[in-house]
Amino acid sequence: MIPRKLPKKNLDGERFMHCIYCQGLFLKKTLWRHLKICKFKRSDVKPKPGRTRVQTLCGFAQPPPPGVTHGVWKLLNAMNQDEVALAARNDWSILELGKHLYNKCGSRIKMHEYIRQKMRELGRLLICARKVSPLTSIKELTNPENFLHTVDAVKETAGYNEKTGLYENPSIAVKLGQSLNKIAMLIESQSIISGDKATAKAANSFQQLYQSRWSEYISASARRTLEEAKWNKPTLLPFTEDVKLLHLYLDEQEKIYYKLLSAQPLSHHWSKLAKVTLTQVMLFNRRREGEVSQMPLSAYTSSIQSDAHPDISMALSELENKLCQYFKRIEIRGKRxxxxxxxxxxxxxESINLLIKNRNRCGVPNENSFLFARPFAMTYYRxxxxIREFARECNIEKPETLTTTKLRKQIGTLSEVLNLSNTELDLLADFLGHDIRVHRQFYRLPEGTLQLAKMSKIFLALEKGRLADFKGKSLDEINIDPEEKVTVDSDLEDTQLKECTQVSAPHTAFEDCNDSLLQADRGLKNKASAPQTASEHCDDSLVPADKGLKKKGEVKRTPWNQQEVHxxxxxxxxxIKNRNVPRKTDCVRCIEAEPQALxxxxxxxxxxYIKNRISALQRKDLAHKFS
Structure with missing residues (x-):
């Protein structure tokens, strides 16, 4: 290979790329500089900013390998041109998976990123496999004889820790297993077509191994890591006041950039108004961000605001008929x-119509089919x-809670408060784009809130012996005070409590007895030779009964001293500041850093301790919110 400019030291040939116009060979990292002054570049070609885009443009000029379609080759060249992209480009099995996914869903532009992601995951697996095993291709990883090598390569890619049994990236381990199983299916079908029975049998054997042993080696511990990471995490839902402030801020920004775009149709003004309108549509409809972001232009232009049927209008109220005329309804593709x-x-x-009117003036290509498109690109705004950008700009209290997922859960939680009927819940779930079973399992009141608010009533009634008092009542009708005292029925203990009250004047019977019980529990009872008073006699007689109660309810707590807190x-x-409960590894690391104090x-x-501090801060925030 003869580059245009000789490097000072020997370099790998993969670090060079040909210019799309003059076919000269240049270093990838300096190719963008040459493209600015290339004499063979046509005058009508507008330069694209960015070094990676230049590499992608020049990569399109290279012919695809035999058997690789132009669409898959275009996806490969659109990747970041690094070691992972090189491994994916040169492996037959990864290219076959790319072809399979492209034939299946390549017509949808939004799925191209998903296909690239799957190919890059296998590229990283191949790189790790070459480090920890003698295998050099994905096809060798799907050979049943190399199953244990495949397991080691997946663990290395996902960051498995042998000591703790945890994965650094557990989702990668699960995804790689699914991709390898799919590649084995592709190899089997391709071998059956070509008549290679031995290869087809080996691929089928790997699929059987995957079904029987993959969970044991990989997916069981990976899924356990994913599930345990969700435990003890506080469920943060958006505050109504924060959502209201964001709505008001977006309304102000919409008016500003609508005027600016109307006066000066510049790409900067177009981008700002597109972002504001996109956020408004997501926030108002509580839609998933991917659904609204990828809304095609044709979905908006082809929607017709038709009048309601006269028979249906008679069944609606006057307000509902006005709302039908007020809004415009667009149908788009949702999940699944x-x-x-x-x-x-x-x-x-009005904002969307102005955006459509000025698309060409502001640099949006005609080939870009998205409603909220980026100027001078074929992509869309995420x-x-x-929503993250505007949440930070409007200075709300908790911007991290304003995500589309948490906003959808907020409306699901409020639907429980409104006590909607089953028909109304079906209508809400259908509008949100999921099944009623999904709504009941994931979008209603948080599980912890339900257990605290509802189930605790049953166990309080059992503890206080009052379960029979609530016979025939529902959970909402049960009303019990958690601070209610349990009465003692024994006549002997009633007499002893009266004696305690008479002897210890300033204290109540319960306070005097509790003090002595605490002394008995800690082994600090005074054994002086003085004669016992009536109250001391009462304390001694109640100690055995208290020991039985202590085993059931009391927990010995050691106060935190100043050195430990520091x-x-x-x-x-x-x-504490981020309102996140630490994991076990974080707590262990803290103890190791402060062995003397802790x-x-x-x-x-x-x-x-951290969880209690967070709960106290949340109660304080809630009290401040309603004060």
Missing amino acids: GRKVPVLVTPSMQ GSDC AVEKHLMKF KNREWSALKF
């Missing part, structure tokens, strides 16, 4: 191919990025 509606207000319609806050204060504390004590 469902048809989901989007409601657009008149102000949103809704998650837009040690914990030094290393775990960030969890020598008497277990890792679970640190975790519950």
Whole structure:
């Protein structure tokens, strides 16, 4: 290979690329600089900013390998041209999976990123396999004789820790197993077509191994890591006040950029108004960000606001008939191919119409089919990025809670408060784009709230012996005070309590007895030679009964001293500020960093200390919110 400019030292040939115009060979990292001054470049070609885009443009000029379609080759060249892309480009099995996915869903532009992601995952697996095993291709990884090597390569890719039994990226381990099984199916079908029975039999054997042993080696521990990571995490839902502030801020920004775009149709003004309108549509409809972000232009232009049927209008109220005329309804593709509606207000319609009118003036290509498209690109604005940007700008209290997922859960939670009927819940679930079973399992009140608010009533009634008092009542009708005292029925103990009251004047019977019980429990009872008073006699007689109660309800707690609190806050204060409960590894790391101060504390004590601090702050925030 003869480059245009000789490098100072020997370099790998994969670090060079040909210019699309003059076919000269240049280093990839300096190719963008040459493309600016290339004499063979046509005058009508507009330069694209960015170094990676230049590499992608020049990659298209290279002919695809035999058997690789132009669409798959285009996906490969659109990747970041690094070691992973090189491994994916040169492996037959990865290319076959890319062809399979492209034939299946390549007509949808939004799925191209998914196909690239799957191919890059296998590229990273191949790189790790070459480091930890003698295998050099994905096809060798699907050979049943190399099954244990495949397991080691997947563990290395997912960051498996032998000591803790945890994965750094557990989802990668699950996804790689599914991709390898799919590649084995492709190899088997291809071998059957070509008449290679031995290869087909080997691929089928790998699929059987995957079904029987993959869970044992990989997926069981990976899924367990994923599930345990969700435990003890606080469920943060958006505050109504924060959502209201964001709505008001977006309305102000919409008016500003609508005027600017009307006066000066510039790409910057177009981008800002597109982001604001996209966020408004997502926020108003509580739609998934991917559904609204990828809304095609044709879905909006082809929607017709038709009048309601006269028979249906008679069944609606006057207000409902006005709302039908106020909103415009658009039908788009939702999750799993469902048809989901989007409601657009008149102000949103005005902004969208202005965006459509100025698409060509602001640099949006005609080939870009998305409604909220990026100028000078074939992609669209991501809704998650837009809502995160505006949540930070409007200075709300908790911007991290304003995500489309949490907003959808908020409306599901409020639907429980409204006590909607089954028909109304079906209508809400259908509008949100999921099944009623999904709504009941994931979108209703958080599981912890239900257990605290509902099930605790049953166990309180059992503890206080009052379960028979609530016979025939529902959980909502049960009303019991958690601070209610349990009465003692024994006549002997009633007499002893009266004696305690008479002797210890300023204290109540319960306070005097509790003090003596605490002394008996800690082994601090005074054994002086003085004669016992009536109250002391009462304490001694009640100690055996208290021991039985202590085993059931009381927990010995050691107060936190100043040195321990300082040690914990030094290393775990960030969890308190972010309202996140630390994991076991974080607590253990804190104890190892402060062995002298925390020598008497277990890792679970640190975790519950942080959890209690977070709960106190949340109660304080809630009290401040309603004050």
